[in-house]
Amino acid sequence: MDERPLAVPAPPLRPYVSGYAGYRQAGVPPGRHRGLPSPRLTLIFTLEEPLTLAGHPDPAQAPGTYGALLGGLHTRPALITHEGRQSGIQLGLHPLGARALLGLPAGELADIDLPAEAVLGRQGVEVGERLRTARSWPERFALLDAYLLRRLSPHASGPGPAPEVLRAWRLLARSGGAAPVATLAAEVGWSTRHLTARFRQETGLTPKTAARVLRFDRARRLLGAAAGRGTPPLLADLAIRCGYFDQAHLAREFRALAGCPPSRWLAEEFRNVQAPGEAFEEG
Numbered sequence: 001m002d003e004r005p006l007a008v009p010a011p012p013l014r015p016y017v018s019g020y021a022g023y024r025q026a027g028v029p030p031g032r033h034r035g036l037p038s039p040r041l042t043l044i045f046t047l048e049e050p051l052t053l054a055g056h057p058d059p060a061q062a063p064g065t066y067g068a069l070l071g072g073l074h075t076r077p078a079l080i081t082h083e084g085r086q087s088g089i090q091l092g093l094h095p096l097g098a099r100a101l102l103g104l105p106a107g108e109l110a111d112i113d114l115p116a117e118a119v120l121g122r123q124g125v126e127v128g129e130r131l132r133t134a135r136s137w138p139e140r141f142a143l144l145d146a147y148l149l150r151r152l153s154p155h156a157s158g159p160g161p162a163p164e165v166l167r168a169w170r171l172l173a174r175s176g177g178a179a180p181v182a183t184l185a186a187e188v189g190w191s192t193r194h195l196t197a198r199f200r201q202e203t204g205l206t207p208k209t210a211a212r213v214l215r216f217d218r219a220r221r222l223l224g225a226a227a228g229r230g231t232p233p234l235l236a237d238l239a240i241r242c243g244y245f246d247q248a249h250l251a252r253e254f255r256a257l258a259g260c261p262p263s264r265w266l267a268e269e270f271r272n273v274q275a276p277g278e279a280f281e282e283g
Contacts, residue, residue, distance in 0.1 A: 013145065023089075038073075
């Protein structure tokens with residue numbers, strides 16, 4: 001069994017939630033998955049087996065198991081293991097929508113993983129139980145829509161992120177992580193130092209680090225999509241496309257943020273992909 005349904009949240013949720021990704025696997029070899037840095041917070045509700053984290057982005061955090069997990073932005077991978085079965089729904093939460101959905105800034109969750117109920121409370125436990133008893137993926141996605149819309153109502157009227165931070169994030173994302181911090185600061189009318197401090201307070205990352213994560217996230221998505229089609233691109237071409245100086249720069253960033261080179265990540269995540277050949281050379 002290998003199910004991977006996707007769904008788009010209800011329209012009012014789309015500024016805050018990038019999507020729902022269901023998964024259910026059974027009868028597959030035991031394995032390990034890297035939860036890579038991304039520009040979205042991670043919320044996971046498991047359906048059957050608990051989520052087992054053998055390693056967190058913060059190496060000081062002890063391994064553990066979770067029925068539901070909430071993780072902040074991070075710059076090191078989480079290591080998730082399974083024994084041949086796993087099932088759940090993963091949500092990507094926009095960091096500047098954290099106040100509206102979670103009632104706190106994403107900066108308070110930086111580099112940590114928590115049991116989701118620590119932030120969501122009893123209602124988070126209840127929706128997890130309802131997701132487990134639902135009979136279909138569309139029913140589960142509808143339950144998430146209803147639950148998140150209820151959370152959005154009381155929190156959306158509270159204080160949001162500073163408009164300057166919101167504009168800086170949008171400019172940075174639009175540039176694919178290429179906009180210099182000085183340019184962002186000039187655009188929003190703040191000093192570089194003030195923007196860096198407020199941006200980190202709100203998101204958990206500095207603008208410079210967020211730019212690294214945005215570039216990396218685009219590169220690994222393009223690499224994964226191409227590998228899924230059986231046509232992984234040359235890393236030199238991918239590097240230029242994603243704003244790196246050269247192939248060696250991309251390889252260094254991949255090792256720093258994923259904990260392994262691109263070829264190893266592909267081998268782990270796409271076991272049907274043949275061993276790296278010329279197209280995977282990393283220099």
